[in-house]
Amino acid sequence: MVGLPGQGMHVRLDALSLLFLCILGPQVLASAVAGMRGSVTFWVFVLGMVLALAAGDAFTLIFGFELMSAASWLLVLQGDQKPAAFYITIAVFSAVCLIPAVFLPAGSVAFVLIVLGTGAKAGLAPLHSWLPKAHPAPPAGVSAVMSGGMVKVALYVLIRYAFMVLAPAAQPWWGVVLIVAGIASVVIGALRAMLEVEMKTMLACSTVEHVGLIAVGLGIALRAKAMGDPALAALGLQAALLCAVAHALFKPLLFLGAGEVKHAVGTTSLNWLGGLMRGQPRLGGLMLLGAAGMAALPLGPGFAPEFLLLHAVIGAAATGGILARIGFTAALAALGLGAALALGAAVRLIGIGFLGRPRSLHAAAAEDGRRGPLIGMALLAGLMLPVALLPSLVLAALVPVVRLLAPQAQLQALAYAPLPLVLLAFIIAAAAGFVLQRWGVRGTREVAAWNGGFGRAPAWLPFGDPATQPSATGFAEPVARAIARGVLGRDATDPAELYLMDPLRLLHLRGVRVAERIRRATIRERLAFVFAALVLFLLALGLAEGG
Amino acid sequence: MTLTFSLAHLMGGILLLCGFLLLSQRRLAAMITLYQVQAFTLAAAAFWQGYAQSEVNLYLTGLITLALKAVLLPLGLREIVRRFNLTRAVETAMPMALSMLLGVGLIGIAVLVVLPTTMNAVSLTREDLAIALSVVLLGLLVMTSRRSALAQIIGFLSTENGLVLAAIGMPGMPFVAEFSVAMLVLLAFLVVGVFLLRIREHFDTLDVTGIEDIERRGR
Numbered sequence: 001m002v003g004l005p006g007q008g009m010h011v012r013l014d015a016l017s018l019l020f021l022c023i024l025g026p027q028v029l030a031s032a033v034a035g036m037r038g039s040v041t042f043w044v045f046v047l048g049m050v051l052a053l054a055a056g057d058a059f060t061l062i063f064g065f066e067l068m069s070a071a072s073w074l075l076v077l078q079g080d081q082k083p084a085a086f087y088i089t090i091a092v093f094s095a096v097c098l099i100p101a102v103f104l105p106a107g108s109v110a111f112v113l114i115v116l117g118t119g120a121k122a123g124l125a126p127l128h129s130w131l132p133k134a135h136p137a138p139p140a141g142v143s144a145v146m147s148g149g150m151v152k153v154a155l156y157v158l159i160r161y162a163f164m165v166l167a168p169a170a171q172p173w174w175g176v177v178l179i180v181a182g183i184a185s186v187v188i189g190a191l192r193a194m195l196e197v198e199m200k201t202m203l204a205c206s207t208v209e210h211v212g213l214i215a216v217g218l219g220i221a222l223r224a225k226a227m228g229d230p231a232l233a234a235l236g237l238q239a240a241l242l243c244a245v246a247h248a249l250f251k252p253l254l255f256l257g258a259g260e261v262k263h264a265v266g267t268t269s270l271n272w273l274g275g276l277m278r279g280q281p282r283l284g285g286l287m288l289l290g291a292a293g294m295a296a297l298p299l300g301p302g303f304a305p306e307f308l309l310l311h312a313v314i315g316a317a318a319t320g321g322i323l324a325r326i327g328f329t330a331a332l333a334a335l336g337l338g339a340a341l342a343l344g345a346a347v348r349l350i351g352i353g354f355l356g357r358p359r360s361l362h363a364a365a366a367e368d369g370r371r372g373p374l375i376g377m378a379l380l381a382g383l384m385l386p387v388a389l390l391p392s393l394v395l396a397a398l399v400p401v402v403r404l405l406a407p408q409a410q411l412q413a414l415a416y417a418p419l420p421l422v423l424l425a426f427i428i429a430a431a432a433g434f435v436l437q438r439w440g441v442r443g444t445r446e447v448a449a450w451n452g453g454f455g456r457a458p459a460w461l462p463f464g465d466p467a468t469q470p471s472a473t474g475f476a477e478p479v480a481r482a483i484a485r486g487v488l489g490r491d492a493t494d495p496a497e498l499y500l501m502d503p504l505r506l507l508h509l510r511g512v513r514v515a516e517r518i519r520r521a522t523i524r525e526r527l528a529f530v531f532a533a534l535v536l537f538l539l540a541l542g543l544a545e546g547g
Numbered sequence: 548m549t550l551t552f553s554l555a556h557l558m559g560g561i562l563l564l565c566g567f568l569l570l571s572q573r574r575l576a577a578m579i580t581l582y583q584v585q586a587f588t589l590a591a592a593a594f595w596q597g598y599a600q601s602e603v604n605l606y607l608t609g610l611i612t613l614a615l616k617a618v619l620l621p622l623g624l625r626e627i628v629r630r631f632n633l634t635r636a637v638e639t640a641m642p643m644a645l646s647m648l649l650g651v652g653l654i655g656i657a658v659l660v661v662l663p664t665t666m667n668a669v670s671l672t673r674e675d676l677a678i679a680l681s682v683v684l685l686g687l688l689v690m691t692s693r694r695s696a697l698a699q700i701i702g703f704l705s706t707e708n709g710l711v712l713a714a715i716g717m718p719g720m721p722f723v724a725e726f727s728v729a730m731l732v733l734l735a736f737l738v739v740g741v742f743l744l745r746i747r748e749h750f751d752t753l754d755v756t757g758i759e760d761i762e763r764r765g766r
Contacts, residue, residue, distance in 0.1 A: 524691060524694070527687075527690055527691045528691040531687050531688070531690075531691050534687070535653065535656060535684070538656050538657070538660045539656055539659070539660075541660055542656060542659035542660035542663065543659070545660070545663040
């Protein structure tokens, strides 16, 4: 039997594990269809995630988690070396925090270690700066599952421990920690998503934002549960879990699409794209759906969780002391800022990348995506429809999970029904069309032709030059001037990178050097090492027996 | 009974003293001599224990020790020393005073471990065990503190002497174990002998530091 001596490894499924396995399933299927099915490492990676989700004991959980880390590191390494170095640093840090934490007794120390370990793996601020580097590095199918699945596994571990294993020792400030980290992730993630020029990096930054949204929901639920407010706890959990479900659908879709853009154009830099909707209509349509989800537009899959989350924050603002009230109001403003920036990022992705005129010959000559990735994306898009239009149904399916995590939860019906809204909009549009048809102006009129939103070509370029269109950098410039330099510093580098990531990397490097020194030890040094260990054990034995 | 104890303890003490002196010797020839003395004492101790416990097996052990370790092995070692012209060559990796201090500490640890853990055993065995463990630890210290391959071998052999001392002190220890231990030493000696010859062929020295250097550069 594998596992700890005398204990073995156990697999147990409850509602929470099943939910996250269901979250994992479609994107793994889509990536496999999109071309990852031949890679053994990819399947080991998936196996690690499944093992971590289905684990029945701490050892199996850690085993699966680390298997996932190691396999994903290999996959990142296949893409590029430098991000892999970042990634292994953070993976080791996460392991160093998690492994002691799962064996500690329930308490605040264990909780802080769990948050550090899983937060580092999920890209929760301030440990997020590796994610926009590492997630875009491997092939698109792997990026998709890393962004959509791996961060969910880390969040699953967080939920499992914060709400179930450590529940007896829960305190309100645990939730506050998650809320603060989540708000920071939302603002920084959305801001960087708005600023990044590379499409995959931009998507990874958006992942940071969504992890932040989920963390805020979880934090509100954790705080409310510890303070004995079951209705609010249920609301926060619903928001977080629904956000996880929605994100696991649209983010892999977008990553697969970005991979197809790379395949067709040779670059994913938005500054060299443009006009892809013409050459890749099917890919463009699917990307538009994904971007609508990412922007949390109404009638899209991302709206219902954001709606619930804002409700939860407003509800939380009515609890606690004056500081909590002010803090939650500020959090509301920060979430609004994040939502606006996410919308801007999505508009930029579609507007610069897929509309307008091609900025390079490669973009002009792009052909529609290959069959496998398109099928995978269509699968995810098809699954997005029920989440987008019937969120009440998905929430009903989440009820057992919420009950498991917060036993006294009082669930309320969702006050948002997109399907009737869609019908209403359709009826209004049909009526308007009918009115125009029936009573509209007859006859012809001469007006200037609408040229798709382009300005007039400058006088020295009578035929227009695609490069004179606003670029992605230019589109983001107002935001960069207005907000980014205040939040991120003058040259828009992440402060977390400078003050947290670099010292961590140095520490990791030093550890590696020590390990390497031990590996290169001479025969005599090894003998001396073993000998010293023997003497130490003897000494301990003697002192213990003598005492 | 008292004579049995005192003689056994005396021989154990001589063994320990030899092991301790091994630490302090800088010259290979002197180390071999010390090892020989140690092996002779071990053989005598085995005969004495055989007489005291009236065990034929222990006489056999004593004979093997006498023939192999006290006569044959030192002869071979001296042959190596002469062939490679090592009569004068000895250096330590550690200052001698420090290694002596460490040796004293190791003996202290051995006593500290054995005496309390074996509180219920017969008193003869307890002290013998403490001495045997000290000899083993001192041999290991010689192995780690010397650079020369030959000195390391002598340390290894001294360690093995300590093991045999522990084995003969135990009433009812089967003979097979000792035989296998003796064979093991012989095999190790042969292997290391071949190893030494190869070192000589390639690097013209018995100093291991050269190998370490090459190993380091190679990686």
